[in-house]
Amino acid sequence: MKVKENIIIFTTDMYQGGVAESTRKLCKLLSNTYQVILIIYDHKSITKDIDKNVRVIQLNAPLSVGFENSKFSKRLVKLVRYPLTLYVLFSLIFLRFKYQPKACYSMTYVPNIINIISGRLFKLQRTIVSERQDPIKDLGYSGILSKTVRYFYPKADVIHANSLGLVDSIKEFYKIEKNIFRIDNFFFEDELKMFSKEKVTLKGSSKFNIVTAGRLSPQKGHWHLIECMKFLKDSNVALHILGDGELKNELTALVNKLDLTSNVYFYGNVPNPHPYVEQSNMFIFPSIWESFGNSLVEAMFLSKPVASTSCVSGPKEIIDQGRYGLDLGLLSPYGEVMPESTYSDLANKIINIITDDGLVRFYSEMALRRSIDYGAMDAKKKLLKMFEGEL
Secondary structure, eight states, X not given: OOOOOEEEEEESOSSSSHHHHHHHHHHHHXXXXXXXXXXXXXXXXXXXXXXXXXXXXXXXOOOOGGGOOSHHHHHHHHHHHHHHHHHHHHHHHHHHHHHOOSEEEEESHHHHHHHHHHHTTOTTSEEEEEEOSOHHHHXXXXXXXXXXXXXXXXXXXXXXXXXHHHHHHHHHHHTXXXXXXXXXXXXXXXXXXXXXXXXXXXXXXXXXXXXXXXXXXXXXXHHHHHHHHTTTGGGTEEEEEEBOOTTHHHHHHHHHHTTOTTXXXXXXXXXXXXXXXXXXXXXXXXXXXXSOOHHHHHHHHTTOOEEEEOOTTTHHHHTTTTTSSEEEEOOOOTTOOOOHHHHHHHHHHHHHHHTOHHHHHHHHHHHHHHXXXXXHHHHHHHHHHHHHTOO
């Protein structure tokens, strides 16, 4: 029996969010080919169901400020994160020496920097970093982190981009043209079908139910949907928001201010969002910027009509500028005011779809047709080429 080669996947956490879910799926997809060693630097509990063949090592270093709820805990993490980064760096160096992986693959800014620095000591191990946000929108060109990643990223063997638009952003931001490998995010069809069958109950008693999912943060644009609901409250429509984050109190206050407590419902973090989407009439993806859009593609596979912003990378490609779902255009960033007429127009477009059986069938069929392009098997072929160095 042939012994599997080792690969390391190095990430922040397996607690919640799109990166954790992408990591889970990546480990599952590669565990039949390689001995996957998953290294997690944060101390948060592991809530993702990791494949049994994956070797998990948790470093328990509290580095992720975004998951801390209180001001005290956020300040504490910021205080200890820099000395703990050195601990994580030396730990990764030790583990790369111990397991001698074929490649070390990392996700998000801090793990990517640590991966690149440690990789300088292991010339025979491929150092692959995965860009998971549009760095131009997410970081900008000022600040320590921005300058640091722009110095280190070009030193990686490969930069993995998960959408075509992100390739362009990487080229512009990091001033590089080579060693960028595009592999879109993917999902497992059988797994998603099974997950969607779980029994859940949507809150309220509205006839038309819209679901959205994502961290309640300035990136995700949920306040725009709440503003739209002003024009849908008398049409028996409810908005169901899956996720949690730093804007939770602000969004709740906006719902109360607009007298939408019978139309907008918050669920917090749910371990399985798919049955909520399955029971809905439409899925909406209102992000201000993205690199991909996992929940958007997964809703499309469940044959749900979708509406999405046309972020430069990710969603714009997925819905193909309105061919496979309602194009909401570009919505204003957090803190900027949009005209009331814009929200009224968006609300009219949404209600026109979910109340028209012909349009529901059309967008459902188009959504399912598009989602097939993001199945796991095609992604696996490309991933193996990336890990094997067949660029």
